[in-house]
Amino acid sequence: MTKLSVNINKIATLRNSRGGDFPNVVQFAKDVQRFGAEGVTIHPRPDERHIRYQDAFDLKSEVYTEYNIEGNPIKKFMDMVLEIKPTQVTLVPDGDDAITSNAGWDTIKHKDFLSEIITECKRQNIRTSIFVDPVLEQIEGAKETGTDRIELYTEAFAHQFSLGNSKSIVPYTECAVLAERLGLGVNAGHDLSLDNIKFFKDNIPGLLEVSIGHALISESLYLGIENVVNMYLNKLK
């Protein structure tokens, strides 16, 4: 059984675009859980361009499924995570100016740094996951850090799959098999969508959780727009 964690960053993007509080990210998190989502993911960035640190605190009491906070473990981020104590923290090596996450950790080069952060999180009973590219050596390196899980960075798969190259799944399957053998849980995310999620899940043994935001919110717009336009037309009759 693979859990669906809905990433609500884009709801905050929409809210921030008008400076008010609509749509309300806490209400949205409550709603997706009511609709069956098994987790809520946020990825606050240092510039707070979408999810703000305050949102992370506001969500704490309302996320009764799995609360997954992703981000680069800079001091401000770690202080927040250790205070909130979410179900899971996913460590992502983002540059401050990255438009979105664009690479996994080098778990070999950053082994000591990651091990320290992970030890601290585990002391507070926070499950840890490390964002990684689908490279066998990086999975072995992740194991050395003491992390509970890895999150496979799926952008390359999603892009190639959209071009018809289903063989792009191979390194992901191999990494998942290795992770399971090493006793690491496997999560995945980035650009997963209604088009590619079934194929991905069917080819990844032991896939525990996917976090999906950009496509899920975009698909919701497309799948909901007809209904909403008609509701307006009815009110304007």
Ligand SMILES: CC(=O)[C@@H](O)[C@H](O)COP(=O)(O)O
């Ligand atoms: C780690 C990952 O792939 C996602 O968290 C993604 O980076 C979402 O972040 P943005 O919503 O800022 O693109």
Ligand SMILES: NCC(=O)COP(=O)(O)O
């Ligand atoms: N960890 C991946 C995530 O939370 C959502 O990524 P995306 O679906 O917005 O690309």
